[in-house]
Amino acid sequence: MSGAGAPVTAPVDCSGLRVAVVAASWHQQVMDGLLAGAERALADHRVEDAVLTRVPGTFELPVAAQAHAEQGFDAVVALGVVIRGGTPHFEYVCSAATDGLTRVSLDHRVPIGFGVLTCDDDRQALDRAGLEGSTEDKGYEAASAALLTAHTLRKVRGGVA
Template identity: 70%
Template sequence: MAGHGAPELSVDASGARVAIVASSWHTEVMDGLIAGAERALKAAGVTEPTLIRAAGSFELPLVSQACAQAGYDVVVALGVIIRGGTPHFEYVSAAATDGLSRVALDTGVPVGFGLLTCDDDEQALDRAGLPGSREDKGREAAEAALSTWVTLRDLTARR
């Protein structure tokens, strides 16, 4: 598990309009990821994030793109894909990852990457930010997106 070495990202993102786009599969894991993202947003001064549910991880890019186009400053995309016995895992993981990257690059809106791709339920729970979890990937995704938003805002202000 690669949790060691994560940066401490602390920014003031007051005034940022943030959408949390979360898939609907694996409720316990998703509840932890959403709670972690909400904690990070609150700590950064974001008072009213909007939670939008997507059917699954494959749908995260399209819903995230719609949020970016609707005027959100930051999108935090959260999902979980657990490996099964078919190639479905690879296809969905690649499509969602590539799609979320494309949304950020095409729109210029930071997209926090909180998509867990795990071999089993235990790995997902261990990354979900729940009591007893070793990592909080929802928090990390929100912090990274907010930090990117602040960096881009500051770069624009320097022009």
């Protein structure tokens, strides 16, 4: 299982952080699970007014994340799913999304929660979507990672850490 070795972290109070969630629209059932997981993480970390932006697909996540980073958001959660097919499209989209989101994070010094599933088939995606019967909740994990990192950066930038 890919979740083996994951850290055990408790939610921290992230009230006051400006958070955006950018989510692709392909694979609705999987995306519904990822979004629900992200919403649970936001609630657990006491984020009340996150902004949700939907884009057509995973390829469009970096530009939407960049728009929010430019507006001063403290964290962005990027959610999407790409399922391998019979052409190189999978590799191109996965690489572009990963590279683009990394660039946005580093260029704008904003943590991006990477909730992009890159799966060989529908079953793998459903197993990671945080749905009933799933073994993992990548939407929750991505949101929590972005929030914990934003919380840490706030302390570091304030000279506390």
